[in-house]
Amino acid sequence: xxxxxxxxxxxxxxxxxxxxxxxxxxxxxxxxxxxxxxxxxxxxxxxxxxxxxxxxxxxxxxxxxxxxxxxxxxxxxxxxxxx
Amino acid sequence: xxxxxxxxxxxxxxxxxxxxxxxxxxxxxxxxxxxxxxxxxxxxxxxxxxxxxxxxxxxxxxxxxxxxxxxxxxxxxxxxxxxxxxxxxxxxxxxxxxxxxxxxxxxxxxxxxxxxxxxxxxxxxxxxxxxxxxxxxxxxxxxxxxxxxxxxxxxxxxxxxxxxxxxxxxxxxxxxxxxxxxxxxxxxxx
Numbered sequence: 264x265x266x267x268x269x270x271x272x273x274x275x276x277x278x279x280x281x282x283x284x285x286x287x288x289x290x291x292x293x294x295x296x297x298x299x300x301x302x303x304x305x306x307x308x309x310x311x312x313x314x315x316x317x318x319x320x321x322x323x324x325x326x327x328x329x330x331x332x333x334x335x336x337x338x339x340x341x342x343x344x345x346x
Numbered sequence: 347x348x349x350x351x352x353x354x355x356x357x358x359x360x361x362x363x364x365x366x367x368x369x370x371x372x373x374x375x376x377x378x379x380x381x382x383x384x385x386x387x388x389x390x391x392x393x394x395x396x397x398x399x400x401x402x403x404x405x406x407x408x409x410x411x412x413x414x415x416x417x418x419x420x421x422x423x424x425x426x427x428x429x430x431x432x433x434x435x436x437x438x439x440x441x442x443x444x445x446x447x448x449x450x451x452x453x454x455x456x457x458x459x460x461x462x463x464x465x466x467x468x469x470x471x472x473x474x475x476x477x478x479x480x481x482x483x484x485x486x487x488x489x490x491x492x493x494x495x496x497x498x499x500x501x502x503x504x505x506x507x508x509x510x511x512x513x514x515x516x517x518x519x520x521x522x523x524x525x526x527x528x529x530x531x532x533x534x535x536x
Contacts, residue, residue, distance in 0.1 A: 270518070274514070274517055275517075275518065304456070306525070309525060309528070312474055313493035314494070316474065329368065329369075330365055330368050330382065330385070335360050335361070338360050339356070342393055
């Protein structure tokens with residue numbers, strides 16, 4: 264297994280269970296390959312970031328991204344006119 | 347009592363939940379105008395269906411649940427064209443190719459400087475969301491459904507109308523691009 268194939272499988276194993284042959288081949292490759300091991304660890308971290316993104320974005324820490332006052336007024340008008 | 351008042355006062359929903367819903371949408375949908383429309387539709391559906399709100403969860407959680415459905419509906423109704431480059435496996439470079447063209451950073455270099463409070467670091471999230479926005483639309487959708495919302499692959503294939511093989515390739519490409527973007531703009535940039 265070369266690094267290109269390993270990288271695809273490192274990603275795929277996050278999405279579905281690999282077959283025995285791929286799983287075994289990937290494990291052998293990772294034992295020998297520092298680069299692909301680092302790649303796997305980075306994808307792990309990206310997953311962690313993604314899982315926490317909603318929580319952070321919805322909190323007040325990101326309050327600079329907001330609906331404009333005009334948009335809010337327009338929303339309120341639409342909501343009350345459809346009562 | 348106060349929760350009952352909040353329950354039937356959509357003006358208050360806009361003030362208290364509008365921004366959070368908007369940011370939730372923007373994490374999944376790049377276009378701010380589309381995100382605004384989705385929030386508007388969410389509040390409108392909530393108003394019409396307020397009798398279904400049982401109060402077992404918070405109003406915020408209930409609204410977010412409606413918004414999630416609106417976003418998936420939007421994905422189903424507006425499907426971007428799948429480009430052949432979306433599925434081109436060979437576009438991910440190997441380390442040898444990177445080094446040959448003079449890329450400075452060896453691929454195996456680990457990510458250091460990951461402070462424990464990274465999750466509270468606004469600058470980091472600005473980079474993260476900018477990197478998300480830099481992905482092609484299909485990559486962005488697949489990645490956010492899979493990694494941000496944790497939806498199973500076969501479900502995502504139905505939403506995006508693609509095969510599972512295509513989905514795995516797209517996710518591989520999306521993760522690789524995000525990794526490179528985070529390195530260029532965060533991990534190697536400081």
